[in-house]
Amino acid sequence: MSDGNLMQSSGKNGRTTQVDALVIGAGFGGMCMVHRLRGMGLSVQGIEAGGGVGGVWYWNRYPGARCDLMSIDYSYSFSEEIQQEWTWSEQFAAQPEILAYANFAADRLDLRKLFQFNTRVESAEFDDVRRLWVARTDRGEMIEATYCIMATGPLSIPKEVGFEGANDFKGEIYYAARWPHAPVSFAGKRVGVVGTGSTGIQIVPVVAEEADELFVFQRTPSFTMPMRNKPLDPEYVAQVKRHYPALRASARNTAIGGVRPISSRPLFSVTPQERLELMEDSWARGGLAFLGTFSDLLTNSEANEIVAEFVRGKIGEVVKDPDTAERLKPRGYPIFARRPCLDTNYYEAFNQPNVHLVDLLEDPIVRLTERGVRTQAREIELDVLIMATGYDGLTGAMLAVDIKGRGGSRLSDKWRDGARSYLGLAMEGFPNLFMICGANGPAALANIVTLDEQNTDWIAECIDHMRRNQLATVEAEAASEDQWMAAISALAEKSLMPKANTWYVGANVAGKPRVFSLYSGGFNKYREICEAVTADGYRGFSFERSQSPVEV
Template sequence: MKQSSDRAATMPRRLDALIIGAGFGGMYALHRARGMGLDAHAIETGDDVGGTWYWNRYPGARCDVMSIDYSYSFSDEIQQEWTWSEQFAAQPEILAYARFVADKLDLRRDISFGTRATAVEYDEDAALWRITTDDGTTFEASYCLMATGPLSVPKQVDIPGADRFGGELYLSGKWPHHPVDFAGKRVAVIGTGSSGIQIVPVVAEQAAQLYVYQRTPSFTLPMRNRELTPDFIAHIKTYYSDLRASARHSLTGGVRPITYRPLFSVSPAERDELMEGAWQYGGLAFLGLFSDILTNREANEVVAEFVRGKIAEVVEDPDTARRLTPRGYPIFARRPCLDTGYYEAFNRDNVTLMDCLEHPIVEITEKGIRTDQGEVEVDIIIAAIGYDALTGAMLSIDVKGKDGRSLKDKWAEGGRSHLGLMIEGFPNLFVIAGPNGPSALANFILLNEQNVDWVCDCIAHLRANGFRSIEPRLEAEEDWMTKVRELGSRSLYPTANTWYTGANVPGKPRTFPVYIGGLGRYREICSEAAAGGYRDFKLL
């Protein structure tokens, strides 16, 4: 009996579809797959659903997409039952929303939590994927859906001496699930991207002393978050279906206004008035002011200079304002940041800006952080140093396709795929919100929905027509990547050192693998690929 039990425990679990990840993409994929009658299961490294919003619990964590957009559209019942409290939801509310959806759809019964995929290998003879996890479990699935997310592998602290620091050291992207007490403490924050910019004002109010180690100054705009009134919520719920239809075919997947007006088509006085209005309104209203902000360097510089002027107005110390002011790269070529009191925090007596461009960090010591100016002793270090984005999560798994070909080799010069959905040489491997689609430039949840719907419709086509496998043709993949590169080269995005381009990870190929044609046009292209009988794919 014991031998029989051990053998059963080590036997692969056979499935129709295995989904890796239980963030918003993986949750919807599991729901859709089950609805098709597939024997589907998901595995998730975390102990609950939510993906990024399960891990990112740092002080001030908040979404920079409006909550009425950053939520599922596939179920009107969910839209009507859930009510957002703020225009830009905080992490606890977003995680509560993910849990609400998981409960509503009874998803957890088909998710293995605390489980990480270590190897994903294709068996060409059997036309199935064999997935091995860190606990030794093996799954065999006809279809493997990679819903690993674009921002799920935080960079580790790569500063010499980090392992010998005697105080508390935290990664913003893997924040502990217990409260962290900053009261009376000396705290250092390393990094001033989106996470650091959200962390600084909150910690500044609690810590005895806060040192902000800035490596690259960021452009950040005031969020000006507000509570949603009952009348507004009722209005949104009445017209949600119309709003969603518009969002799906928009550039960004949201209801934020977009214009076709070039900056230099209006007078200097008018554009200053427009920019002042956007600054006072808050959020990402700036991105809808002018059509050429990210294609015309001169227009971009006008907007950048306006924001630089606002920094000088807010920050009282001229030298601090100078060092906080970004130069040398286009505004919005790095992901736009939204803040609540970030620049104002530097007017506090207990906040000190440490400029790492002028004085780089040399090492982390037992007691603190040392630059070429000397050591600063601290009790807590918060590393808000970003992610190995877009490709990092998939490359953290040993993925092998036909003939044992490694995804690491395939992506040695950067992520490449057809439509951001499938990879030549890796049949029946589907990528949700992959690096070569609209990715970070679109509303992730609507992008996840569109990707999952396309994948599930594709699987239904295979099953209805007796095909065992599908993969893109090499020439189709190359044509798509050429289109992605050509569109990207017409913009200012590739000119900045960002996680968009992989420049934040030493040794990572420098590319800009994101489709910038907009979510609406991307949806049309994907639909055309399916309606055309998948002629850009090999079906066997």
């Protein structure tokens, strides 16, 4: 199979498609991967559960949905045509604009014909004899592919709602991660929002403007900083377009894979007055500036607490009711150990008389009822309930597919105690199975589009190496996988990030192993490691030779 041609046949169990590569997911990583492989002359089949491209941005249509990475970072760098032809309107783009960008890129690159939408891959099994992957979809179709690439992303499977009586509520119920495509009205209604992570923080101010009453159910308060979003000036946009090559090169050599300001200055290297002035300046500028004010906030707990207390003070300045302000102040975990949030008027919303904070640490939810939400102390009647309860992050999307590797070994068994891989790209026991942006890489700690491009490039180069050298399979070695996981663990021990109960460690999903599954050494270091592995003849990987020549 080669030269971009798909082979199809029909059997008693439905259609069988034979391709060189199967790519699961049509987000930014999946689109980039399909584009790269097609350009190498491979036949490719993309599968996407949604009705179009965009990945999480196809589904996330909730009120206020917006990217908290700067638009000029959250975009492809591999196509100069797309960079020059597309123009972002805001510093932080809203969901409709991001989805429009994804559709623009798909059309500009002519990718839609390579994807089958509204289709979910239910299982994928490696055939040891034929040395290829056999995937089955929920349409009863079968796809046979030499290479299987999981472009399912770190946040794509919503967490199940764990409240008793979840089906009893008779009002309108909406899930932020699966929002309707039609407009939803909150006018004159009593609305409840469950969850105050980045999604809930974006939803609350928007719904508060329309709802008759809004009840915000908060278990763990998040640190959130003012986004201070603004339209992009045309002269600035033109400047960026002229200097994209230098900006992209700079981004690839940073710890986050982006161009936001980052300081090498430890907090205690400046006087108390100077650091206060620096924090005030960053807070006033808004956006991501505050994150880069000091270099040691995730390694020095004393420095971290000083910055955390500064933010708590800002909450107290904004929220007028002292009791509400105190309940909104995060305590008990380091700032930035949970995903840092950016907001527009989140804290200000609690000054509105129609907005009520329900502190679930003091008065937890007991169950959902026909009329609303029952806490230990009372029943709150609602017309609308919004679940902003997050995702089964990093591993959920992979485990949603019944993946069987060599000898029928199941991924669910391999990952019983937490995700394991080599470089976050491949696994021992699962030949020719690649992951673009999941567990054990930088994932949520880096600009995902930059990471997607880095990993699709690496995977494409590995496949090209195999085809040029008549190699049938590639597989991570057990020793290299062990060493990589030990390196992730050693880095985590130096960081404050594992000290928070977050989806980074699986704490948001009942029964999930508590493991910090992210590489925290920085995107730039991760990229250097991946490049070094390639330069050293794919150190840590084993290959099997083809039984017959491979067309290239």
